[in-house]
Amino acid sequence: MRATTVRFSDDLWALLEAEASNQGISAAQFVRDATIMRLGMLSAHRGDEHASLTLESLASGALAGRAPTTATLDAERLAELQRTGLLDTPPDATYDRIAGLAARLASAPVALISLVDADRQFFKSCVGLGEPWSTTRETPLSHSFCQHALDSDTPIVIEDARVHPLVRDNLAIRDLDVVAYLGIPLITAAGHTLGTLCVIDHKSRTWTPEQIDGLQVLTTSVVAEIQHTLGTGQ
Missing domain, CATH: 3.30.450.40 (GAF domain)
Structure with missing residues (x-):
């Protein structure tokens, strides 16, 4: 897994944190999810089926990790x-x-x-x-x-x-x-x-x-x- 540092303006970061909080996730997870969505749109536009499938799997995993588990809702x-x-x-x-x-x-x-x-x-x-x-x-x-x-x-x-x-x-x-x-x-x-x-x-x-x-x-x-x-x- 790779780590990276991305700089945001204070105003943009405040908006990002507010929206992430509304979604019940961290700012880092919000950025990751937004990146997956953007890459998914670009790969679909190019017709890159392999990349689209990989990104779909990543998106499903991100959402699954956020949702209540089956045991929680039993x-x-x-x-x-x-x-x-x-x-x-x-x-x-x-x-x-x-x-x-x-x-x-x-x-x-x-x-x-x-x-x-x-x-x-x-x-x-x-x-x-x-x-x-x-x-x-x-x-x-x-x-x-x-x-x-x-x-x-x-x-x-x-x-x-x-x-x-x-x-x-x-x-x-x-x-x-x-x-x-x-x-x-x-x-x-x-x-x-x-x-x-x-x-x-x-x-x-x-x-x-x-x-x-x-x-x-x-x-x-x-x-x-x-x-x-x-x-x-x-």
Whole structure:
């Protein structure tokens, strides 16, 4: 992969950033998508079928990486998430205690218990999160790393999000200063992943096996609380 530097006037860059924000993507992704579209038009005009097919594939991949995943929109998963009754509820001392332990165990400035809805993630607990996010306690999926855990039953381990192909265009890097991320899926007895227990750092770092194992142990406590809520209907 090649990196390049392109200079924009301040006015043009402001317009570009505003439109990218409206689309829920980063300015870099907006520029990349616009480049793909322009090259596609030129190759089609020249009748270059090979180039057109390559660009069509690139465009499809860019859009696919932006859209909610199949797991995110799974009806049974979303139904169980709703049955927990945890969305949009006030902070809870039990969940906050677990998140605090996670932050200390991983020596991380931020820890979250994130529940991933169809179009947002809600933080049942957030330790060390900056404003306005610690007040709103949610972000759109354009700012969610946790959504990627829905497709996996193993930890999501990211040492530097800025260069990681899964999340390098995610707006959480810019807006929440998420650089390193470790997320453990919250998998219910029914087999649905509702979100993650995760820790975040504002600089690149290596997560140790002990930290990963420790977070997995804490995750069992989060899931036990969720299962209790499901069992009592509260």
